[in-house]
Amino acid sequence: MAEPHPIDLTGRAAVVTGGAQGIGRAVADSFAAAGAGVVLVDVDEARVTAAAEEMVRAGHTAVAVAADVGDEAAVERAAEAATGDLGELAVWVNNAGVTRPAMLHKMTADDFDLVMRVHARGTFLGLRAAARRMREAGTRGSIINVTSSAGLNGTIGQINYAAAKGAIIAMTKSGARELGRYGIRVNAVSPAAATEMTETIRSDERFAQQYLERIPLGRWAEADEVANAFLFLAGSSSDYVTGQVLCIDGGSYMAS
Numbered sequence: 688m689a690e691p692h693p694i695d696l697t698g699r700a701a702v703v704t705g706g707a708q709g710i711g712r713a714v715a716d717s718f719a720a721a722g723a724g725v726v727l728v729d730v731d732e733a734r735v736t737a738a739a740e741e742m743v744r745a746g747h748t749a750v751a752v753a754a755d756v757g758d759e760a761a762v763e764r765a766a767e768a769a770t771g772d773l774g775e776l777a778v779w780v781n782n783a784g785v786t787r788p789a790m791l792h793k794m795t796a797d798d799f800d801l802v803m804r805v806h807a808r809g810t811f812l813g814l815r816a817a818a819r820r821m822r823e824a825g826t827r828g829s830i831i832n833v834t835s836s837a838g839l840n841g842t843i844g845q846i847n848y849a850a851a852k853g854a855i856i857a858m859t860k861s862g863a864r865e866l867g868r869y870g871i872r873v874n875a876v877s878p879a880a881a882t883e884m885t886e887t888i889r890s891d892e893r894f895a896q897q898y899l900e901r902i903p904l905g906r907w908a909e910a911d912e913v914a915n916a917f918l919f920l921a922g923s924s925s926d927y928v929t930g931q932v933l934c935i936d937g938g939s940y941m942a943s
């Protein structure tokens with residue numbers, strides 16, 4: 688007989704934005720393996736459709752929604768896809784992300800606005816869509832945002848991204864304070880993983896070495912390893928955890 692999964696999301700629907708690839712895809716897979724019905728939301732329609740189809744072929748319950756997380760109506764559409772047959776909307780992960788790196792003196796206001804739109808506005812819209820529905824349904828849900836060491840510590844050449852990820856930490860803490868009374872938890876993960884987003888750094892000899900020296904564990908994580916933290920925050924093992932930033936980054940960031 689199969690061992691029961693230590694974290695059980697059976698009967699629960701989970702929305703994962705940026706679910707077509709990378710960390711989002713790994714998170715979607717881990718939730719589905721724990722029994723959740725998953726809604727993959729991504730701006731890349733072809734990839735998100737293929738990802739959901741692959742999950743269904745693997746025996747999981749998954750649907751794809753092609754949507755830009757900065758678009759209010761599109762996020763509401765994604766939330767509606769998570770009602771009904773998929774289960775009780777109990778988990779929402781605001782993970783979609785982009786980068787537009789440039790040194791401050793060269794960064795355009797458009798690059799600032801775009802990164803803020805996807806990360807900060809996108810997280811706000813997702814957080815609100817999830818909170819409204821969980822609150823109305825009386826669901827003791829878990830909302831998981833995705834931040835970065837850039838938001839915790841600052842960074843060079845990505846002031847837009849650091850600002851957006853800092854805003855996400857503030858929204859995580861405020862969301863946790865505001866929604867705790869309904870039993871809704873809001874946490875954030877600060878990851879470091881080998882994905883398309885980090886490909887440029889990892890494939891540049893000089894940068895790659897510099898980055899590795901900053902990681903005490905001396906290697907990048909696979910997206911699956913990071914997904915374990917999301918699973919913990921999604922399930923009942925973390926019922927008393929809210930307002931936290933969980934760093935799954937090989938020890939790169941250590942709070943003083």
Ligand SMILES: NC(=O)c1ccc[n+]([C@@H]2O[C@H](COP(=O)([O-])OP(=O)(O)OC[C@H]3O[C@@H](n4cnc5c(N)ncnc54)[C@H](O)[C@@H]3O)[C@@H](O)[C@H]2O)c1
Nearest residue numbers: 705709710729730755756782783784835878879880882884
């Ligand atoms: N990989 C890392 O080391 C690392 C480190 C810190 C933070 N993060 C954060 O983790 C999250 C996932 O990153 P990843 O490494 O998997 O990146 P990735 O580039 O592999 O995946 C990001 C996904 O988000 C989607 N996306 C982009 N803009 C969108 C939009 N407007 N609406 C909907 N979907 C959109 C992309 O199409 C893609 O599928 C991001 O928020 C990123 O900032 C990653």
